[in-house]
Amino acid sequence: MPLLEIKAVSKGFGPAKGRTEVLTDLHLEVEQGEFVAIIGYSGAGKTTLMSLILGLQFPDEGTVLLNGEKVTGPGPDRGIVFQNYSLLPWLTVFENVALAVDQVFPEWTAQARRAHIEKYIAMVNLTPAMQKVPSELSGGMRQRVSVARALAMQPEILLLDEPLSALDALTRANLQDEINRICQEEKKTVILITNDPDEAILLADRVIPLTSGPRATLGPSIPITIPRPRLRAQINTNYDFKQTRCEVVDYLLKARRRDRTATSMKLVLPDLIPEDLDAPRNPFGQKRRPRRRSEERRETVEVRV
Amino acid sequence: MNFDNAYLELSKLTKSYPSPEGEAVIVKDVDFKLRKGEFVTVIGHSGCGKSTILMMVAGLSTITRGAIILAGKELTGPGPDRGVVFQSPSLLPWMSAKENVMLGVNQVFFTAEKVEREQIAEYYLSLVGLADAMDKTPKELSQGMRQRVGIARAFALAPKMLLLDEPFGMLDSLTRYELQEVLIQLWRREKITAMMVTHDVDEALFLSDRVICMTDGPEAGIGEVIEVSFPRPRDRKAVMEHPDYYKLRARLIHFLEVKAHKHAPASHSPATATVPDAEAATIA
Numbered sequence A: 001m002p003l004l005e006i007k008a009v010s011k012g013f014g015p016a017k018g019r020t021e022v023l024t025d026l027h028l029e030v031e032q033g034e035f036v037a038i039i040g041y042s043g044a045g046k047t048t049l050m051s052l053i054l055g056l057q058f059p060d061e062g063t064v065l066l067n068g069e070k071v072t073g074p075g076p077d078r079g080i081v082f083q084n085y086s087l088l089p090w091l092t093v094f095e096n097v098a099l100a101v102d103q104v105f106p107e108w109t110a111q112a113r114r115a116h117i118e119k120y121i122a123m124v125n126l127t128p129a130m131q132k133v134p135s136e137l138s139g140g141m142r143q144r145v146s147v148a149r150a151l152a153m154q155p156e157i158l159l160l161d162e163p164l165s166a167l168d169a170l171t172r173a174n175l176q177d178e179i180n181r182i183c184q185e186e187k188k189t190v191i192l193i194t195n196d197p198d199e200a201i202l203l204a205d206r207v208i209p210l211t212s213g214p215r216a217t218l219g220p221s222i223p224i225t226i227p228r229p230r231l232r233a234q235i236n237t238n239y240d241f242k243q244t245r246c247e248v249v250d251y252l253l254k255a256r257r258r259d260r261t262a263t264s265m266k267l268v269l270p271d272l273i274p275e276d277l278d279a280p281r282n283p284f285g286q287k288r289r290p291r292r293r294s295e296e297r298r299e300t301v302e303v304r305v
Numbered sequence B: 001m002n003f004d005n006a007y008l009e010l011s012k013l014t015k016s017y018p019s020p021e022g023e024a025v026i027v028k029d030v031d032f033k034l035r036k037g038e039f040v041t042v043i044g045h046s047g048c049g050k051s052t053i054l055m056m057v058a059g060l061s062t063i064t065r066g067a068i069i070l071a072g073k074e075l076t077g078p079g080p081d082r083g084v085v086f087q088s089p090s091l092l093p094w095m096s097a098k099e100n101v102m103l104g105v106n107q108v109f110f111t112a113e114k115v116e117r118e119q120i121a122e123y124y125l126s127l128v129g130l131a132d133a134m135d136k137t138p139k140e141l142s143q144g145m146r147q148r149v150g151i152a153r154a155f156a157l158a159p160k161m162l163l164l165d166e167p168f169g170m171l172d173s174l175t176r177y178e179l180q181e182v183l184i185q186l187w188r189r190e191k192i193t194a195m196m197v198t199h200d201v202d203e204a205l206f207l208s209d210r211v212i213c214m215t216d217g218p219e220a221g222i223g224e225v226i227e228v229s230f231p232r233p234r235d236r237k238a239v240m241e242h243p244d245y246y247k248l249r250a251r252l253i254h255f256l257e258v259k260a261h262k263h264a265p266a267s268h269s270p271a272t273a274t275v276p277d278a279e280a281a282t283i284a
Helices: A046-054 A093-104 A110-123 A139-152 A169-186 A197-203 A239-259 B050-058 B097-108 B114-127 B143-156 B173-190 B201-207 B236-241 B245-259
Strands: A004-013 A020-030 A035-040 A061-066 A078-081 A157-161 A189-194 A206-210 A262-269 A297-304 B006-019 B022-035 B039-043 B065-070 B082-085 B161-165 B193-198 B210-214 B222-227
Touching: A004 A046, A020 A046, A035 A046, A035 A197, A035 A239, A046 A078, A046 A157, A046 A189, A078 A139, A093 A110, A093 A139, A110 A139, A139 A169, A169 A197, A189 A197, A197 A206, A197 A239, A197 B173, A206 A239, A239 B173, A239 B236, A262 B114, A297 B114, B006 B050, B006 B193, B022 B050, B022 B193, B022 B222, B039 B050, B039 B201, B050 B065, B050 B082, B050 B161, B050 B193, B082 B143, B097 B114, B097 B143, B114 B143, B114 B173, B143 B173, B173 B201, B193 B201, B201 B236, B201 B245, B210 B245, B222 B245, B236 B245
Parallel strands: A035 A189, A035 A206, A078 A157, A157 A189, B039 B193, B039 B210, B082 B161, B161 B193
Antiparallel strands: A004 A020, A004 A061, A262 A297, B006 B022, B006 B065, B210 B222
16 A cells, blocks of 8 residues: 555635636555655646645545545644745754654653754754754755754655755755755655756656646656665766656656647837937937838747747 | 957956955956857856856946957947846836836837837747736746746847846746746847856756856956857757767866866966867867
8 A cells, every 4th residue: 555645636726716726636656665756847736735745735626645544634644844944933953843843752751852853953964053043044954954853753754845945056955965865764755846857856766747737737757767875976977867857857848838828929020220329319409210120020929828 | 260250359357346455356357259149158156256247248347457349349338239137037016027128128219109119029028928918017927927028128129239147047947947948049039149147057058159167266267168069949858868968067067166166276287277278179
């Protein structure tokens, strides 16, 4: 039985009239220990999909099953890392992680909880910053706290909702490597949502494109067979990396193009030559006449809207 | 390479600011020539001064020493003969997309009839894919759509040159791919000379004819010039599958990771400081 199963799920928002269908007929099965990346354009409905898995929203049609049971609300069996760090600004790194741990493991002794919290803070290399509050941390460090908090709950499934999109390229690369390492160590089941093909290929066992919304749906899943550990530098040289990268990018761009209806439009571009703005506007009291090339451009252009 | 027909020429271009420790030199003695209709990208680490060069060409930053010559005339300040696309589209929030484009068009084509000026704005907005969103204000548009307006606005001035300062830096990767295509299609249609600053290696390879690699500042300069001769029109898949693509990509990344740091202690002899032009790879 798959750990997570999404069956024929559809979700829309708004009143019956003028309703936006965000997701239609979604199917997804995630096995224990698998790392799945879902890649799609912004606005495609990636976050809506995440909310459905989390139990923050419920599907209009179809079901979301976790361990064969219907998801009825959020729970500590699904850990989430959001794009914005969602840390409590007045609590230290330790206290932010403690918040989750105290909720999930109330039966543990204070000492056991403390050791547990420190273990996960160490895992994301934040031990020196344990007593700092979020405003004293960089974006990358805050996101590490988020990761530690999610992992410390020991969820069955870890959900990453564009966790690195808000970071600069270098910090992003570092954190990708770290997520990669931690997920291998912890053997977690992970669903990563991203819009970066390189990130998806580097981290995941399987990449699934989400076509652009409205009425978005999941495309065919592309297995990533590149052996681990995967090294960033290989992206340049490894043949599989190159092939997979081409495949993913090509699928997404083509899908987007198909979604848009092409219409022919008649457009006119007058044959005007730009005026020299330094010259007087009305020389000798004469109104300046527009300067023209030989002929104006009239054309029918295929425009996608 | 024949440079008799240089369209844009940067000559001994230097930018510095006074500072308590003496003169802080940002960019030093940059010499470069662009042919008419060429697409050149400037790549380098953040803070190396690549945007400074572009802003000097735009006339938005003063030149400390040296000169910039565009189509035989020395540049002395900003002007509508250079269309600039900024990293953030900088649209006026209370105006519609079309009004934003019209702002410049009304200046440059002030002698023309209103109908014709509107035709110009509509033409370029349609080509960037905004035919049905012309009357929306910036806040009703997505980040990618706003940047499309920025591109349309620059092209609508019929400029001699297009200057792009990391135009897609703020977009997610897929939107970035899409807009690169919008840009390159329009560029092919208008055959306009373009200079773009970026730090995205793939973007540089997909779009440009030549890539200028900048060494790190202070006193940043041109480290290497790489010729990119994939056939045009370029299809992204074909470019990515081209046997030279990953060679060039690796070379650019190697430059950024190793050679750009010219002040690094290990790699420094005068012989490697300036890479002669002949060394620039030419790919048939």
